[in-house]
Amino acid sequence: GRLLSTTDPAGQATVEVLGHAYQRDDFTNVTSKILAKVGRNLHNQSHHPLWLIKERIKSHFYSLYTCRGNPLFSVHDNLSPVVTVEQNFDSLLIPPDHPSRKQGDNYYLNRETMLRAHTSAHQRELVRSGLDAFLVAGDVYRRDEIDTSHYPVFHQMEGVRLFSNHELFQKVQNSEDLSLFEAGGRRTPHKQETHSLEAVKLLEFDLKHTLTRLVTHLFGAAVDVRWVDCHFPFTHPSFEMEVRFQGDWMEVLGCGVMEQQLLNAAGAGNKVGWAFGLGLERLAMVLYNIPDIRLFWSQDERFLKQFQVQDIQQPVSFQPLSKYPPLHNDISFWLPTNSQKFIENDFYELVRSIGGDLVEKVSLVDKFQHPRTGRWSRCYRISYRHMERTLTQQEARLVHQQIEHAAEAALGVQGRY
Numbered sequence: 001g002r003l004l005s006t007t008d009p010a011g012q013a014t015v016e017v018l019g020h021a022y023q024r025d026d027f028t029n030v031t032s033k034i035l036a037k038v039g040r041n042l043h044n045q046s047h048h049p050l051w052l053i054k055e056r057i058k059s060h061f062y063s064l065y066t067c068r069g070n071p072l073f074s075v076h077d078n079l080s081p082v083v084t085v086e087q088n089f090d091s092l093l094i095p096p097d098h099p100s101r102k103q104g105d106n107y108y109l110n111r112e113t114m115l116r117a118h119t120s121a122h123q124r125e126l127v128r129s130g131l132d133a134f135l136v137a138g139d140v141y142r143r144d145e146i147d148t149s150h151y152p153v154f155h156q157m158e159g160v161r162l163f164s165n166h167e168l169f170q171k172v173q174n175s176e177d178l179s180l181f182e183a184g185g186r187r188t189p190h191k192q193e194t195h196s197l198e199a200v201k202l203l204e205f206d207l208k209h210t211l212t213r214l215v216t217h218l219f220g221a222a223v224d225v226r227w228v229d230c231h232f233p234f235t236h237p238s239f240e241m242e243v244r245f246q247g248d249w250m251e252v253l254g255c256g257v258m259e260q261q262l263l264n265a266a267g268a269g270n271k272v273g274w275a276f277g278l279g280l281e282r283l284a285m286v287l288y289n290i291p292d293i294r295l296f297w298s299q300d301e302r303f304l305k306q307f308q309v310q311d312i313q314q315p316v317s318f319q320p321l322s323k324y325p326p327l328h329n330d331i332s333f334w335l336p337t338n339s340q341k342f343i344e345n346d347f348y349e350l351v352r353s354i355g356g357d358l359v360e361k362v363s364l365v366d367k368f369q370h371p372r373t374g375r376w377s378r379c380y381r382i383s384y385r386h387m388e389r390t391l392t393q394q395e396a397r398l399v400h401q402q403i404e405h406a407a408e409a410a411l412g413v414q415g416r417y
């Protein structure tokens with residue numbers, strides 16, 4: 001919070017986003033660097049790799065799932081990223097004191113409004129409008145760590161599918177006795193209290209089957225996939241899918257059986273459903289072998305022209321731009337006497353807002369406590385790398401010094417430079 005008020009033009013009482021003015025308050029922490037990205041809509045920019053992967057997912061769902069000859073899933077890719085805090089959290093049953101609401105993790109316009117942190121923020125309104133099956137694609141905003149697969153603005157695709165009793169059980173023999181709901185049930189690791197086990201098992205199977213089909217459609221049958229159990233306040237049970245990428249497992253999506261309380265509140269209490277949210281950058285990185293998430297923001301024709309295919313199904317053989325060498329510079333400082341006052345994401349944000357896309361990664365390399373004063377010291381290594389040319393040590397030094405000064409001015413740390 002504090003950091004940002006100091007970097008914004010003094011005395012400005014409102015923040016302008018997409019033509020609307022929002023009253024600033026003690027929650028406002030959005031920066032001009034971030035606001036400059038709102039409205040870029042990379043996912044709607046024809047032949048951008050994020051557009052291409054979105055189109056391929058859409059066409060997969062259109063061709064596979066139809067209802068009397070019409071696509072079953074409707075697609076929403078133009079919903080404003082400015083949402084209420086209520087939409088982003090409360091509508092998804094995320095409790096008032098949940099850690100995901102922290103100012104340190106989100107971009108707030110003020111106490112009531114924020115840049116959405118996930119496309120799930122639109123689940124309730126779309127279900128309420130009567131839709132049974134939909135996809136939402138959009139830009140989402142988070143204050144997060146800095147490395148080659150995390151960026152403060154990224155893109156998600158949400159999918160939701162609801163089933164009536166008849167729809168879920170139609171393929172099951174002797175299904176007359178089966179029911180979606182069961183009275184007096186208990187919540188277990190496998191199901192919610194109101195759901196019947198039969199319903200949950202079919203939903204879970206359909207969800208995993210749908211997503212496995214999607215990734216094999218995108219990557220081919222050789223793709224290595226695994227499921228990990230996890231937790232979201234708006235689904236139960238919940239899972240994450242990981243895909244093998246460059247020798248490691250990379251998380252590409254979260255999903256699960258929708259909490260019935262959410263459906264009840266959205267006027268669909270007679271149905272059950274599943275939902276997923278996937279990271280479009282992560283999938284595009286795997287599909288096209290894109291080594292760094294910053295490249296999606298590149299305006300370099302050598303990058304963009306590679307995605308100019310005639311037909312969206314045509315394979316793209318992406319030639320990574322050669323990687324120019326990185327430069328590493330360390331920064332060490334004493335934390336404020338009350339070390340709780342130091343928010344790591346405030347530091348990451350400061351580094352990103354000064355270093356911009358020159359910063360590839362920030363990693364904590366050392367911390368220790370002074371034996372006498374009790375103060376904590378931290379040392380971070382900042383890796384600088386330009387995507388399109390070789391950086392000079394002098395250029396990197398200049399940026400690094402600005403970061404050193406700004407950290408002292410804004411974060412209450414004391415440089416050991």
Ligand code: FA5
Nearest residue numbers: 118120150151154251252253254255275276277279282
């Ligand atoms: C969510 O955002 C949930 N809303 C997903 C969900 C939807 C669960 C519906 C259940 C039902 P998560 O924070 O894990 O979950 O993010 C989902 C995906 O977004 C991740 O798997 C990853 O692919 C991508 N992602 C998350 N953070 C970043 C980031 N900083 N940069 C790039 N991609 C990211």
Ligand code: MG
Nearest residue numbers: 240251253254
């Ligand atoms: Mg996750």
